[in-house]
Amino acid sequence: MEVSRSDYIKRLSSKRGNGLVKIVTGVRRCGKSYLLFNLFRKHLIAEGVPDNHIISLALDDYANKRFLNPDELYNYVRGRITDSSPYIILLDEIQLVPEFESVLNGFLRIPNADVFVTGSNSKFLSSDIITEFRGRGDQIKVYPFTFAEVCSVSDKGADDVWREYVRYGGMPLAVLAGTYEEKEEYLKNLFDQVYISDIVNRHHLRGRDEMGELVNILASSIGSLANPLRLSNTFESERKIKLSQFTISSYIDYLEDSFIISKAHRYDVKGKKYIGTPLKYYFTDVGLRNARLGFRQQEENHIMENVIYNELLHRGFSVDVGVVPVQESDALGKQVRKQLEVDFVANKGSQRYYIQSAFEISSKEKMQQETYSFRNISGSFKKIIIQRQAVIPWHNEQGILNIGLLDFLLNPGSIDL
Secondary structure, three states: OOOOOHHHHHHHHHOOOOOOEEEEEOOOOOOHHHHHHHHHHHHHHHOOOOHHHEEEEEOOOHHHHHHHOHHHHHHHHHHHOOOOOOEEEEEEOHHHOOOHHHHHHHHHOOOOEEEEEEOOOHHHHOHHHHHHOOOOEEEEEOOOOOHHHHHHOOOOOHHHHHHHHHHHOOOHHHHHOOOHHHHHHHHHHHHHHHHHHHHHHHOOOOOHHHHHHHHHHHHOOOOOEEOHHHHHHHHHHHHOOOOOHHHHHHHHHHHHHOOOEEEEEEEEOOOOEEEEEEEEEEEOOHHHHHHHOOOOOOOHHHHHHHHHHHHHHHOOOEEEEEEEEEEEEOOOOOEEEEEEEEEEEEEEOOEEEEEEEEOOOOOHHHHHHHHHHHHOOOOOOEEEEEEOOOOOOEEOOOOOEEEEHHHHHHOHHHHHO
């Protein structure tokens, strides 16, 4: 059972020959190495690239230990290039090589070499390394399996797959695990023994428990507004732990650098400007989020929102939380200012979509509530309500598109109906 990951193969292929180091990033164990060394390699051979023109090295393999020396690595690769035909260089866990930036920049000077790398170090995964290449790095972000990718290898119906996906997410080995107990055990161990340990060791933290508590708080409040000061107050009032907002801000940065969480900024739709804190935080994989909470908090409405957010990122959108300021009259007729919310403002090139995640719309009043912010947004960009229940796609009198969640997840073109 193999997920084709065709979207990523297309992205990698489109970047061939662009003169940049292609940097494959993503949360650990999301399938970066398999994508590069198996799926992409097969694609290259199918496209006619000779096998001896693909130079691949897994640098975490003990058999390749000598290539952790930068001179050995450079000289080996340079020696493999024996003619003027194109060569593809695939390097896994490049951060294990000291001075890897210089080595990669050296490869860029080989005119017929095309370089693709993965890595797991926070410095490597952060935007700082792109700056280090001074415009010579091109980042391809890889995410855990989407719902559609899981469906593509499952013999179950979409509804049954959703029931599992909303609990266990899309980490490849969790999807492939045979039993529910194995899925849960894998995800719990992955979070505690890999992610938390990585961050604590990498940043020499003394407060492993505090980092774990922060993850728990973020996990239990996905889709809610948060900032370091509020979180600091929560630590003190609920956990009886004093942790400054500056420490919390650093911890959140560490979690983002490791691709465990990502943040959505707030965007004033009318004022066309970004607003500062608070922000919203979502987990890269809902299974990891659930594992951190012992699979106890299973609010499908919040998890559905997280899944939609991740799906939009996978499709290449930048995603913000929309804020729509309005003036309204209160019970006494006095004008008051309110801020309505749009769950997601998704942008890609000239495209923009305003999207609401609606777990249940059981009445006309509920529909009015879900569309209220949309009715206060002018302009021609498409407005969409994604409902949990299956519905035949339809437009209301304001032109707002209503689609079902599974239609949205399984059909990328559904939002353009």
